[in-house]
Amino acid sequence: MEKSDVVAALAALAQDNRLDVFRLLVQAGPDGMAAGSVASALGLAPNTLTFHFDRLRNAGLVTVRRDGRSMIYAARYDVMNGVLGFLTANCCQGAEAQGAAGCAPKVKRKRIKERA
Amino acid sequence: MEKSDVVAALAALAQDNRLDVFRLLVQAGPDGMAAGSVASALGLAPNTLTFHFDRLRNAGLVTVRRDGRSMIYAARYDVMNGVLGFLTANCCQGAEAQGAAGCAPKVKRKRIKERA
DNA sequence: GAATTATTTCAACGATCGTCGAAATGATGC
DNA sequence: GCATCATTTCGACGATCGTTGAAATAATTC
Numbered sequence: 150m151e152k153s154d155v156v157a158a159l160a161a162l163a164q165d166n167r168l169d170v171f172r173l174l175v176q177a178g179p180d181g182m183a184a185g186s187v188a189s190a191l192g193l194a195p196n197t198l199t200f201h202f203d204r205l206r207n208a209g210l211v212t213v214r215r216d217g218r219s220m221i222y223a224a225r226y227d228v229m230n231g232v233l234g235f236l237t238a239n240c241c242q243g244a245e246a247q248g249a250a251g252c253a254p255k256v257k258r259k260r261i262k263e264r265a
Numbered sequence: 266m267e268k269s270d271v272v273a274a275l276a277a278l279a280q281d282n283r284l285d286v287f288r289l290l291v292q293a294g295p296d297g298m299a300a301g302s303v304a305s306a307l308g309l310a311p312n313t314l315t316f317h318f319d320r321l322r323n324a325g326l327v328t329v330r331r332d333g334r335s336m337i338y339a340a341r342y343d344v345m346n347g348v349l350g351f352l353t354a355n356c357c358q359g360a361e362a363q364g365a366a367g368c369a370p371k372v373k374r375k376r377i378k379e380r381a
Numbered sequence: 382g383a384a385t386t387a388t389t390t391c392a393a394c395g396a397t398c399g400t401c402g403a404a405a406t407g408a409t410g411c
Numbered sequence: 412g413c414a415t416c417a418t419t420t421c422g423a424c425g426a427t428c429g430t431t432g433a434a435a436t437a438a439t440t441c
Binding site for chain 2: 428429430431432433437438439
């Protein structure tokens with residue numbers, strides 16, 4: 150998981166409707182959910198939804214497959230997992246060293262030499 | 266931690282330079298880092314950096330204080346922790362129910378059973 | 382109080398965003 | 412084939428983004 154992938158995923162999730170869409174897909178499970186079902190569940194116009202699906206898909210957070218006339222979108226848990234892993238590893242280290250509520254739990258961290 | 270806060274934080278981190286800035290501040294520890302140090306460390310123009318600091322600060326991810334003529338920016342580990350908590354709670358549930366690699370890493374959290 | 386250092390404010394720019402209405406495409410059933 | 416359902420494509424719109432150069436504001440030193 151590279152930084153650019155993480156930035157892309159964050160950008161994809163950093164929007165109200167898209168975060169809702171992704172949450173819904175996560176809840177729906179690995180079998181996914183038809184575009185129309187998402188549309189009516191969230192009250193979004195179908196074309197607007199296509200726009201958001203594209204963003205999620207380009208970020209790698211979602212997959213599509215066709216089932217009859219429906220398009221089934223499904224969350225990619227592994228990718229989301231990678232994003233979370235990157236964030237805990239790169240944006241939280243140092244937290245536990247300060248006892249600051251521990252962004253990253255009890256992981257051993259490689260000490261960085263700091264010039265005091 | 267509400268959804269709107271999470272969206273704001275994600276939007277703040279969903280940009281190359283800002284993610285770098287935040288990572289640097291996380292590494293710098295709770296004492297933070299002068300704006301100028303960040304600027305030279307990342308090769309960013311000071312006014313551009315101010316723009317990004319504002320976004321991070323509005324998202325609640327960063328604090329500022331003045332020290333002499335320098336402005337010291339510091340990461341807010343608790344907020345980042347809250348974001349990660351929201352994501353693992355809201356965007357990964359169902360993952361372990363499907364045995365789908367478990368979105369949440371080794372983070373300590375009110376766990377169910379998993380272990381598969 | 383003038384010069385210097387550190388940072389912010391301001392105006393501007395092209396680029397991308399999120400949404401809409403209308404039209405096009407794909408798959409199904411008659 | 413024709414009608415219908417599900418989704419996508421297209422063109423447009425105002426709004427926000429990220430960056431820049433120039434000027435302004437704070438704090439320090441002399």
